[in-house]
Amino acid sequence: MDERTRPVRTAPLRFLASVNESVLPEATSPDFTFKYVDISQVDGNGEISIPDDPIKFGAAPSRARRVAEPGSTVVSTVRTYLRAIAAVPTVDDQLVFSTGFAVLRPLQGEPRYFSYACRSDVFVNEIVARSVGVSYPAISPSELMDIRLPSPDITEQRRIADFLDDCVARIDQIVAARHIQRRLLAQATSSRLQELQDAWTQSCGETRLGRVLLDLEQGWSPQAESTPAEPGEWGVMRSGCVNDGVFREHDNKRLPETLDPQKEYELRPGDLLVSRASGSLDKIGSAAVVPSGVRERLLLCDKIYRLTPLPGWDPHFIAPMLRTHRNRELIRLGVSGAEGMANNLPSGVIRGLMVPLAPQTQQASFSQTLANLEKQSRLADDALIQSVNLLQEYKQSLITAAVTGELDVT
Numbered sequence: 001m002d003e004r005t006r007p008v009r010t011a012p013l014r015f016l017a018s019v020n021e022s023v024l025p026e027a028t029s030p031d032f033t034f035k036y037v038d039i040s041q042v043d044g045n046g047e048i049s050i051p052d053d054p055i056k057f058g059a060a061p062s063r064a065r066r067v068a069e070p071g072s073t074v075v076s077t078v079r080t081y082l083r084a085i086a087a088v089p090t091v092d093d094q095l096v097f098s099t100g101f102a103v104l105r106p107l108q109g110e111p112r113y114f115s116y117a118c119r120s121d122v123f124v125n126e127i128v129a130r131s132v133g134v135s136y137p138a139i140s141p142s143e144l145m146d147i148r149l150p151s152p153d154i155t156e157q158r159r160i161a162d163f164l165d166d167c168v169a170r171i172d173q174i175v176a177a178r179h180i181q182r183r184l185l186a187q188a189t190s191s192r193l194q195e196l197q198d199a200w201t202q203s204c205g206e207t208r209l210g211r212v213l214l215d216l217e218q219g220w221s222p223q224a225e226s227t228p229a230e231p232g233e234w235g236v237m238r239s240g241c242v243n244d245g246v247f248r249e250h251d252n253k254r255l256p257e258t259l260d261p262q263k264e265y266e267l268r269p270g271d272l273l274v275s276r277a278s279g280s281l282d283k284i285g286s287a288a289v290v291p292s293g294v295r296e297r298l299l300l301c302d303k304i305y306r307l308t309p310l311p312g313w314d315p316h317f318i319a320p321m322l323r324t325h326r327n328r329e330l331i332r333l334g335v336s337g338a339e340g341m342a343n344n345l346p347s348g349v350i351r352g353l354m355v356p357l358a359p360q361t362q363q364a365s366f367s368q369t370l371a372n373l374e375k376q377s378r379l380a381d382d383a384l385i386q387s388v389n390l391l392q393e394y395k396q397s398l399i400t401a402a403v404t405g406e407l408d409v410t
Contacts, residue, residue: 008152008405014145017104017114022067024096030058034094038063039076039101044083045392046119048074054093066097071111073118074101078138079226080131083124087115102141113157113403116164117149121400135227150403160402163409171395178388182381189377193370194324200356200366209318210351215308218276218347219300220265224253231295234261239303242273242288244381245323245374249294265300269293272315274322276345277303284345285331287319305350314363318355320370327353 024032033054038061041049055064068074068088076084078100088095088103097103106114117123126147131137152160197206210216222236228250229235235252242248255261267273271290278284300306309315321327334349358366401407 008150008403010148011151012145013104013147013149016108016149016151017073017106019102019104019141019145020066021103021105022069023065024057024067028057030056032057034060034064034096035091036060036064036096036098037074038098039079039082039084042074042076042084042086042101045395046086046115048086048089050089050091050095060096061098063099064096065099066101066103068095068097068101068103069105071105073104073106073111073115075104075118075127075144076100077102077141077144078136080124080127080137080139083119085119085124087112102144109151109154110157110161112161112165114149116161116399117151117403119396119399120150120403121396122404123147123149135225150405152405160409164399164402167398168395171391175388175391178384178391182384185377185380185384189373190323190325190328192373193320194326196366196369196373197321197324197326197354197356200358201354203356204359204362205357206354207357208351209307209322209353209355212310212313212318212355213307213351214310215306216347216350217300217306217308219302219304219306220262221302222255222259222262224255227254228252229254229297232297234297234299236299237267237273237301237304239275239278239301240283242275242286242304243283244378245286245288245319246378247273247288247290247294249298252298255299261297261299266296267294267298267300267306270315272307272309272319273300274305274307274345274350275303276305276347277343279343281332281335284335285322285328285350287322289315289319305347307350312360314360314367316367317358317363317370320374321355322353330354 033056035051035054037048037050041051043049057064066074070088070090072088074086074088074097076082104114104118127139127144128137130143130147131139220236224236229252234255236255238251238253240248241251267290269290269292273288273290275284275286307315307318309318330353331345331349334346334352336344336346398407402409
């Protein structure tokens, strides 16, 4: 493969594609069914998470309007920094996208190349630069269509698309393998936690978590901004701040200055937090302890429970016990909400989880054993995540270099 710079002609997007050709009219039958894709279901790596179940027009959100056919490319025109751009795949059901997308249908050339060109860094960076707004940057369709896109001849487009199809598929296979490794690692850690819990239970007995709790409270639900709070500002934690057993103080939303903070929900070092609501069954019920040295002015959100153990119970001992096989199964079975969605964990399920009746004198030693196990697991998981990130960066650099002519694929 010969790497050298070669000039590629460009053209404004308006001469290369149509935009938003087809929408669902208000007169659409309420019984018309389709699969609806929102902004959150298209990621920055060109992947679309198509929902399993269709929805009827009468029950769909008002923003479910953009009809997209296979071969089109969807480009997010809101929160453009998320790089939510993807090719529309061929599926059995009609796909309808949010009005937060622009649906582009190439008028000429190779649709696969067109989609890759829309995902290139030069195109995405131009979108971000032309976006207006701070907390919710957006670009208008007319401004989007003024952006120039590399447009080589059709033979070159097909050659580039064939090359990228092969490379991207190989990279995606490795990424998929890394995700499988992460799941296997999580299962192995959970199994080891279960072994420890069983051994301690056999020695000490066990009890339901509710019997060792002084309090279990749910957080606050204000209309917070989408951007994180700066130091000194009030922030409302997101539900994902406790994912994977680690508290992440930066995973919060800024509380507007017009709202008075409900200070009874302010987080304190040592607080035991459990995720109450999540779109992912794997993440709901995640538990973590707020560490010492955490920044001030962080508030508990309504999607998180704060558990206050009775005196003599170490939250660092309780939190890992919630991730054993048995407790995870109790959480999975106890989730309630809409069919097919893991959206709510009742407090009664939390109270019904099992923990060893370890004496206070042993909890510190047990906690250290658990901390060492989870540290090793996190180090291995971090290495896998880093591998995935590097692979995704490599894929993005290949796409950009190929469509701009920096990489000769002949």
